[in-house]
Amino acid sequence: MGVEVSRLSNGLTVATETLPHVESVALGVWVKSGSRNEHDNEHGIAHLLEHMAFKGTSTRSAWDIASQIEDVGGEINAATSVETTSFFARVLRDDLPLAIDLLSDILTDCRFDPEELEREQHVILQEIGAAHDTPDDVVFDHFTETAFRHQTLGRSILGTPDTVKSFTPKQIHDFMARQYGADRMVVVATGAVKHDEFAREVEKRLGKVQARAPGKPPQNANYVGGDYREDRDLMDAQILLGFEGRAYHVRDFYASQLLSMILGGGMSSRLFQEVREKRGLCYSVYAFHWGFSDTGVFGIHAATGKDDISTLVPVLLGELKKAGLEIRQDELNRARAQYRAGLKMSAESAASRASQIARQMLLFGRPVPMDELMERLSLITVDRLTDLSARLFSTRPTIAAVGPIGSLAPFEDVVGMLPSPQPAMRVVAG
Template identity: 45%
Template sequence: MTVQQHTLSNGFRIVTEQMAGLKSASIGIWVTAGGRDERADQNGIAHFLEHMAFKGTERRTALQIAEAIEDVGGYINAYTSREMTAYYARVLENDVPLALDVLADILLNPVFDQNEIEVERGVILQEIGQAHDTPDDVIFDWLQEEAYPNQALGRTILGPSERVSSFSRADLSDFIGEHYGPDQMILSAAGAVDPDELLALAEKLFGHLPPRSLPHTPEAAAFAGGERRVVKGLEQAHFALAFEGPDYRDPGIYAAQVHAIAMGGGMSSRLFQELRENRGLCYTIFAQAGAYADTGLMTVYAGTSADQLGDLATLTIDELKRAADDMSAQEVARARSQMKAGLLMGLESPSNRAERLARMVAIWGKVPTIEDTIERIDSVTTGDVRAFGADLVTRSAAAMALYGPIDEAPTLEALKARLVA
């Protein structure tokens, strides 16, 4: 498997990786703009734009876009995150040129028909309503807002209903003009692909785009922390806690990820064993370490009953404190193995591999070898993980979101006091 990279004269980047033995390929365009690139009055427009990409172009109707890919047995989709928007397809090897042509068409030639805008506006408003009715979804939006208050990074990706209800055709076109320059696009493909063919197609489809004169710089993130408590008559109380972690270029990200896996990354993790298996305080509990360009979040989530929420919250704090002192070499080795296995198993999929290629190019401008990544994971020591845990428990800032029957839940200040006691 060989990774090849090219950059067109206008800044458009191409990265490909052939995977022997496959008859299909995953191909997509990753745009390095997402929710955090929006102004406050634009909140939700990146996601709206992603939806509108499939609603018709100068060459194809919405139905023809779907039929072009599905007639050959393929699959096309998109997603919006806080730092990226991706448009991608999975097709058989002979249909890769068709897939790229469709992707280029929806990105470069959208018509933004007013009737389609209104239809999709209704769809997105339904999506927002569904998210609000899904406690273990909406609680993470609230946690993000508390961690990064009054900042682009803290706002929801879907946006508030009142904003979505007011977006116009001009708003969509303006966001494309601001954020969809060729230097913000990465064509990534993995599987049964021909790198030379893709390079030629990319030059034909994207080479004419004028380069951007001024680069866009998102607002810098500043973790502040805070508490959100929303009382509602649900069956379960939902608890989410976050601390600031390293950004994805920080070498400490590997220790943070190993720590998160050891704490709550599987059935053998500390939080799962102590709070679920030993005490029966919850059904779901996990920890994760996420990262952005200039910050990160170490997050713990659990769902429990109202009368057990206090015990669950305080015992979570106790486990975080204890791990800073006695995280064992065996636990760290197990977490490293889980992290490596997850990486390697995921890369057996061309879709996951294309995603990794695009993200690595966006972050580093190149694709580190798998061997280099494995070496960095293996280099994380027990001391590194304990040190990360010790730093975590002495942080002055934390964020917490609670949802459901949470009247008797401890306050964030009480939990922080217990953490440093």
Template identity: 45%
Template sequence: MTVQLHTLANGLRVVTEYMPSLQSAAIGIWVNAGGRHELPEQNGIAHFLEHMAFKGTKRRSALQIAEEIEDVGGYINAYTSREVTAYYARVLKDDVPLAMDLISDILLNPVFDPREIEVERGVILQEIGQALDTPDDIIFDWLQEVAYPEQPLGRTILGPVERVKAFDKPDLQRFVAEHYGPGQMILSAAGAVDHEEIVRLAEAAFGHLPAVKVSTALPGVFHGGERREVKQLEQAHFTLALEAPGYRSDDIYTAQIYATALGGGMSSRLFQEIREKRGLCYTIFSQVGAYDDTGLMTIYAGTGGEDLAALSDLTIEEVRRSVDGLTEAEIDRARAQMKAGMLMGLESPSARAERLARLVAIWDRVPPLQESIDRIDAVDRAAVRAHAASLVGSGRAAMALYGPVDRGPRVAELVERLAA
């Protein structure tokens, strides 16, 4: 497999990876413009813009976009995160030029028809309503909010209802003008692709774009706090977050290995102690989510309201015990899970294309896969235990509770127990 990277004169980066024996390809544009790049009055507009991508261009109607990609058996989609908005397609190798033409068309020539804006506004409001009705979904937005209060990184990606109701065509055009310059875009393709062809297509589609000033997102500063929403639900939903490194940090692999050992699978400490031995929950896990400059280690569990206190106490105890108690076997197992998950996840061209874009955005290069494996293998028991100790002694945590949680713990109590 061959990775190649080229930068156009206007700053747009093109990265490809040829995967022999494949008959299909994934191709897309990753724009470094997500939720954290919004002003307070723009909250939700990056996601709204993603929805509008497929609602018609100067050359194609919304139906024509759908028909052209599906006529060749492909698909096209998009997503918005807190740092990136991505537009991507999967097609057979002969249809890569069509996919590129579609993606460039929806990015460069949207019409933002006011009638379509109203239709999609209704769709997004329904999406917000669905999220509010999904406790184990909305609780993570609340956790993010209390972890990074009054900051772009703490705001919901979907945006508040009142903002979504107010966005109009000039708002969308303004956000595109400010954030969709070639220096903020990465064109990534993987599978049955030819690098030189992709570069030619990119030059033809995007080479004329003028460079624009690349905006810098405000830094994320972890504060912590709590949010508690009491509601009559079958389960009490519990989330706890401690600050973790950002993905540029040398410690990110240590943090991920620790979170995996703590609650990343059926053999993990949280799963074994709280679910298997005590039967206090059906779902419990821990994971690390990393951003450019900060991150969160998040623990989630759903339990009965009467068991919430016991579950939170045991969770804190397992975090405390991990400082001195993590064994070589547990760390070896976590390493193996990380490496297997990474390698298994790269068996599709879509996953490969996303990985390429992410790495170019972080490092402006694509480190060899072996480099990532070596960094995972280099994490030893002392580093993991030191990381656990830093979490226990941090003195800050974020917590969100939802459901029958009126008698649930206070975050200050949990922080105090962590440090005891």
């Protein structure tokens, strides 16, 4: 049947996909607003809002929200990212109306009770403290802060203790009123769902949400790169090496995804085989590519002991140089197969499929058919990947390191070990 899409009277987008032989429904509301939509004095407010949504409405207490969904064996939760906030639930098919009502209630009638706010601020302060005590969390926070210095895209989603403690119910309400509107929201359900019935139920409960959010979109991000080091007395060192990636909409986005798999996407990847299996220089190494609406980050993470750092980094950089000279066809075929399998396997989960559809609707304004994604992947060639590698890894890097890192080469030395800067991008077919 595929994905069915409707627009409600206020412009709210509703999308569903019926999955045969599934007895449950995964549903949620995704909002195109996250931590990078915050003002300078609002660092962490998007995440706090997500927490406070479950702390009571005019008709339900926090206990009511939790107990009513769990009385029917369902689940309800939320998540905040850099560019989106999502509120989602999973229930059996007969309990879909309850789930719609709960999600709608917390999005349209939050009380932001001062006592509940004080408690939740304390919870988030504990969360911030726990993250600070976890080196592999800390290093990623400093990595993005360094890559996008002094920009909301580079800030921690959690906020700081000072900002979190400062927020009032009015500030949270004002942020929600400024950012949440039908033009920035999509409601998605997958599984045992009928589109027309679902759309009617959503219209009843969310049809009066303001048509347009008055808040301005965030400023375009500017990747700057740089160096961050924190010498700690730890058993191991966490090292991140990154470069400017590609936004969702640009030509090289999918090529960057495949390149990350070839370099560090599994046990057969170049970095895993060369750095971990052949040389034993670290216990964990992988590559990743994060795409955002206007930029991206390509990164490599390695976790190692202090005695191996001085050898590890040159080996990593050597593998990046090699990628700009040659990518083999068998590596490309394997990465394509991994990507294809990941998409198809995630589509077998109602929750994963709902999230995938929501992201596509927010980014592209439409669901992207699987065949179209496969066609895009099929057009990527080894020449295109080597061209991308040569350009990508010759730009200003971002380094973030936490742990016993005294033997880590200076930033300028790392820059000197990278490939020489490349000329402007040449056109490659596809």
